[in-house]
Amino acid sequence: MEHPIDRAAKVVGSQKALADRLGVTKAAVGQWKEEGRRVPAEHCPEIELLTGGVVRCEVLRPDVKWGVLRSSPCDDLDASVVHHIGAAGDRRTGGHPCASE
The missing domain is CATH 1.10.260.40 (lambda repressor-like DNA-binding domains)
Incomplete structure (x- = not known):
């Protein structure tokens, strides 16, 4: 082989x-x-x-x-959880890398 x-x-x-x-x-x-x-x-x-x-x-x-x-760390996250955490770059929440702007 x-x-x-x-x-x-x-x-x-x-x-x-x-x-x-x-x-x-x-x-x-x-x-x-x-x-x-x-x-x-x-x-x-x-x-x-x-x-x-x-x-x-x-x-x-x-x-x-x-x-x-x-596997993406975002694959298993519910979209509503990501939305609640905040979009990437949102200074108020610190953002989440899986959220879209």
């Missing part, structure tokens, strides 16, 4: 190109494939973006709860 880093490198062009885009060395990228090593979580979203979703964060780091980060 192909390692997700190898798949990402193919999509981006090479392991060196992937390293350059991530601002790390080619050696660092190579080490992520070694037994017991893993991609630092902070690089996973960028790899997913660089590969157009071909290599997803969940494959690179299944130990991270990416679903929490993917």
Whole structure:
């Protein structure tokens, strides 16, 4: 089975190109494939973006709860609650980032 880093490198062009885009060395990228090593979580979203979703964060780091980060904090809020709190930028209420102006 192909390692997700190898798949990402193919999509981006090479392991060196992937390293350059991530601002790390080619050696660092190579080490992520070694037994017991893993991609630092902070690089996973960028790899997913660089590969157009071909290599997803969940494959690179299944130990991270990416679903929490993917879902909007506003998805579960009732619109009336957001309206009551106030629109974003409303100085009187402090606003709510999920409210529209």
